[in-house]
Amino acid sequence: MKIHTTKNYDAMSREAAKIIAAQVVLKPDSVLGLATGSTPLGLYAQLIDKFKNVNLDFSETRTVNLDEYQGLAPTHPQSYRFYMDENLFSKINIRPENTHLPDGLAADPVAECARYDALIRSLGGIDLQLLGIGHDGHIGFNEPGDAFVNNTNLTTLDERTIEANKRFFASAADVPRRAYTMGIGTIMAARKILLLVSGEKKADILKKALFGDITPRVPASVLQLHPDVTVIADKAALSAL
Numbered sequence: 001m002k003i004h005t006t007k008n009y010d011a012m013s014r015e016a017a018k019i020i021a022a023q024v025v026l027k028p029d030s031v032l033g034l035a036t037g038s039t040p041l042g043l044y045a046q047l048i049d050k051f052k053n054v055n056l057d058f059s060e061t062r063t064v065n066l067d068e069y070q071g072l073a074p075t076h077p078q079s080y081r082f083y084m085d086e087n088l089f090s091k092i093n094i095r096p097e098n099t100h101l102p103d104g105l106a107a108d109p110v111a112e113c114a115r116y117d118a119l120i121r122s123l124g125g126i127d128l129q130l131l132g133i134g135h136d137g138h139i140g141f142n143e144p145g146d147a148f149v150n151n152t153n154l155t156t157l158d159e160r161t162i163e164a165n166k167r168f169f170a171s172a173a174d175v176p177r178r179a180y181t182m183g184i185g186t187i188m189a190a191r192k193i194l195l196l197v198s199g200e201k202k203a204d205i206l207k208k209a210l211f212g213d214i215t216p217r218v219p220a221s222v223l224q225l226h227p228d229v230t231v232i233a234d235k236a237a238l239s240a241l
């Protein structure tokens with residue numbers, strides 16, 4: 001595991017953008033696993049900048065996102081499809097048909113999970129998976145539990161996650177209770193993993209994830225077992241180490 005410390009959020013975003021840009025240049029048809037939340041917004045802005053100013057070409061790139069809320073339409077401003085279109089896809093030259101997320105409106109959740117796993121397999125797996133970390137140690141929406149779940153699954157969100165994510169909704173009651181997420185097995189099968197962490201509020205959970213016991217109670221701790229993880233964290237996020 002490599003840990004890069006940066007002085008602040010902007011520097012973290014710039015470092016991350018260099019890694020993703022290099023991946024896309026070296027392998028234009030890369031399969032990028034993408035994440036949502038506040039953390040990657042600066043990175044996405046940097047990638048848009050590289051597309052506009054240095055012609056970083058996404059025309060062959062494929063993407064699969066980690067997760068999606070159940071019950072939200074792609075046009076819902078808080079759906080992750082809307083977030084991705086708004087913050088990245090509509091501003092670069094990626095082909096819309098090459099961008100994938102779980103379908104929050106799928107009628108049959110079991111079939112939807114199987115479809116998403118089959119899709120990732122059909123793309124040849126994930127070359128580089130971008131991750132953030134939740135306050136409870138979740139990655140994607142893999143919440144703390146008794147066991148690591150391997151495949152894409154429909155999960156019930158923890159109260160802590162609902163609390164953390166309510167800032168995007170009118171109230172906590174409006175946050176969907178369930179979400180589709182790639183499983184831990186799929187994330188761990190990615191050839192490279194890039195974990196971004198910013199801010200003092202993540203310092204304790206980051207310390208547990210990187211140096212604590214490997215346990216499904218801290219889902220991100222499983223990353224200690226992956227052979228190619230790069231963590232880019234600002235000083236504040238690393239302040240508990």
Ligand code: GLP
Nearest residue numbers: 036037038039132133134140141
């Ligand atoms: C959400 C997403 C995660 C993300 C996490 C942290 O719950 N499902 O993929 O990593 O929140 O979000 P933030 O970056 O806003 O702290």
